[in-house]
Amino acid sequence: MFKKILIANRGEIACRVIKTARSLGIATVAVHSEADANARHVRMADEAVLIGPAAARQSYLVGERIIEAARATGAQAIHPGYGFLSENEAFAEACARAGLVFIGPPASAIRAMGLKSAAKALMEEAGVPLTPGYHGANQDADFLAGQADVIGYPVLIKASAGGGGKGMRRVDAPADFRAALESCKREARNAFGDDDVLLEKYILEPRHIEIQVFGDTHGNCVYLFERDCSVQRRHQKVIEEAPAPGMTPERRASMGRAAVEAARAVGYVGAGTVEFIATQEGGFYFMEMNTRLQVEHPVTEMITGLDLVEWQLRVASGEPLPLRQEQLDINGHAMEARIYAEDPDRGFLPSTGRLVHLSPPTESDHVRVDTGVEQGDEITPYYDPMIAKLIVWGTDRHQALARMRQALAQYRVVGVSSNVDFLARLVAVPSFANARLDTGLIEREHDRLFPPPGEVPTDVWLLATLGELLREARRAEQQAAQSPDPDSPWRAVDGWRLNGRSGRQLVLRLGEQAQTVDIQFEAGAHRLSVGPVQVLARGTLGLDSELLAQLGERRLRAAVVASGERRHVFFAGRSWPLVLVDTLHVGGAGDDHDGGMRAPMPGKVIALSxxxxxxxxxxDPLLVLEAMKMEHTISAPRKGVVKGFHFAPGDQVSDGAELVDFEGGA
Structure with a gap:
């Protein structure tokens, strides 16, 4: 076994590898960019080395600097995590030349599976079923358009070197093909340095099912069952689960054998994933092989009781696989939800900023949180905006689903937009709850998942107000304790008056909804009025913003987190980012920007439409902005005339920057 390894990655996977290595007595070295100088994986590792500026192309993607760091620190092996250089054959070869063990498959396997087109040809020879399509070398636009006509619409354009949904578009009609092809190629070129694409027949109502495989240097290869990754947005996975609902033992064995054959065909070693498109009727087609550990590997760990990172380390050190196929079995059901800093209501645009408040659910034997950030850390525009992976386990899918709902209700994020409320709605829709899964589920359930804004519940206004009053009282006590006269009555905020009770008002707002809350001070409590509703309110506010409230005869548990002029109320499994209105000066950070013609986040202009x-x-599309490795189209908010652009292709823009000089029509 190794004595010291270097982790050539960041975020939750780097933290995860460090944790497993530590359990095996292996010392760890973290590498980091300037932006990650104080990141969690850097704080966790035994040693850390700076490898370059914030941009990944100048740090995490520079293999020479990573190898130099490994040599300088005496590391024997490099764990690439996933993303970045994890599937880079040149990096794997460079590690070997440097006398370092690459904790992953041999470069030949990465090469064989790295290009989807070549991989499909190889799988065809191995007898693995393929989706109808074109995966040849001819990249002429006219030729590809002709191939799409032969395949029949809808078709899927996919970056040959791609992954993670980048460089992928569904096209439903010939008129849309060329624009989609151009966008795919541009996105693939920027993300992978290779703009070759392949075409596939788009299977209607497809399921995305993948098989976890593992091989060693002794000729052994097993599959660790399947994961259903059908629930996706923009071809990126949102929720994964294992085992796949409705999977029969016969179909599992058939897909498992096909996956092992695929791995054996390239002499695979280490952890890999063979991904299939499956029909509702039970058929399946090879899609691609990811020659690395997958983001969703924890659900496999939860149902098998295994540590796949430990398996990686043991196999890379030359040990045989710990178990044979007949020794593997499935126990229970697991689900994983990806917690992202993004705004689902704005097309899942990534969000950046400081994590002012981060409170995940408590971990246990059946709830696990894999994360690379902590409260106070920054979500920057340089890398994937994942906050954490929330994984739950149950004896069956019904129990796992109940635990996922409960865990999401306990997850609290303030400082950036997050998808937690969206995920809570997603796991509650009948199609997901009843396992009617396919990759179009989110689009099909759009109206349920993106309901129009409703009225803010009265309890939310009351809880926000009570939380604010308790926060004011605590602040006054702290100031009094630090003053020369801590018992002075002039420091009290209990509203005492000589000739009767005093009152005040708080004004709160959410979007277009504004609410004035009348407050009357009473002994040890506050009488709060929202319209016709009046309650006597008292409670306690913890330092973690947990609020134990009594409203009249009811006792409620919530959280009220202050961030600037926002008062984030977490209650009954939902959140409301209210604004505390300064009635002397309305405005500030809580106001919403007119975002239609502004940059939704920092990025680069890559095309004017x-x-x-x-x-x-x-x-109508006006321009294309690239941010966090994805393309975002800025569209006209109404009919009008484009008078001009403030930026040209290639220009960097800041969050909120005016992009277009636009004159709206009548």
Missing amino acids: VAPGATVEKG
Whole structure:
């Protein structure tokens, strides 16, 4: 076994590898960019080495600097995590030349599976079923358009070197093909340095099922069952589970054998994933092989009781696989939800900022949180905006689903937008609850998942107000304790008056909804009025913003987190980012930007879709912005004329920057 390894990655996977290595008595070295100088994985590791500026292309993607760091620290092996250089054959070869063990498959296997087109040809020879399509070398746009006509619409354009949903578009009609092809190629070129694409027949109502495989240097290869990754947005996985609902033993064995054959065909060693598109009727087709550990590997660990990172380390050190196929079995059901800093209501745009408040559910034998950040850390625009992976286990899917709902209700994030409320709605929709799964579930359930804003419940206004009053009282006590006269009555905030009770008002707002709360001070309590509702309110506010409230005869548990002029109320499994309105000066950080023509986040302008002076309709694309490795289209908010652009292709823009000089029509 190794004495010291270097982790050539960041975030939750780096933290996870460090944790497992420590349990095996292996010392760890973290590498980091300037932006990650105080990141959690850096704080956890035994040693840390700076490898470059914030941009991944100047740090985490520079293999020479990583190898140099390994040599300088005496590391014997490099664990690549996933993403970055984990599937880079040149990096794997460079590690070998440097006398370092690459904790992953041999470079030949990465090469064989790294390009989807070549991998499909190899799988065809091995007898693994393939989706109908074109995966040849001819990349001429006219030729590809002709191939799409032969395949029949809808078709899927996919970056040959891609992954993670980047460089992928569904096209439903010939008229849309060329624009989609151009966008795919541009995104693939920026993300992978290779703009080759392949075409596949788009299977209607497909399921995305993948098989976890593991091989060693002694010729052994096993599959550790399947994961259902059908629930996706923009071709990126949102919720994964294992085992796949409705999977028969016969189909599992058939897919497992096909996955092992795929791995054996390339002499695979280490952890890998063979991904299939499956039909509702039970058929399946090879899609691609990821030659690395997958983000969703924890659900496999939960149902098998195994540590796949430990298996990686043991196999890479030359040991045989710890178990044979007949020794593996499934215990219970597991689900994983990816907690992202993003705004689902704005097309899942990534969000950046400081994690002012981060309170995940308590971990236990059946609830696990894998994360690379802690409260106070920054979500930057340089890397994937994942906050954590929330994993739950149950004896069956019904229990796992109940635990996922409960855990999401306990998850609290303040400082950036998050998808927690969206995930809570997603696991509650009947199609997901009843396991009617396919990759179009989110689009099909759009109305349930993106309901129009409703009225803010009265309890939320009351809880926000009580939380604010308790926060004021605590602040006054702290100030009094630090003063020369801590018992002075002038420091009290209990509203005492000589000739009767005093009152005040708080004004709160959420979007277009504003609410004035009348407050009357009473002994040890406050009488709060919201419209016709009046209650006597008292409670305690913990330092972690937990609020134990009594409203009249009811006792409620919530959290009220202050961040600037926001008062984030977490109650009954939902959150409300209210604004505390300064009635002397309305405005500030709590106001919403007119975001239609502004940059939704820092990024780079990569294309202008119309010329200055053009008349456009509402929804017409105006320009394309690249941010966090994905393309985002800025569209016209209404009919009007594009007078000009403030930036040219290639320009970097800051969050909220004005992009277009736009004159709306009548």
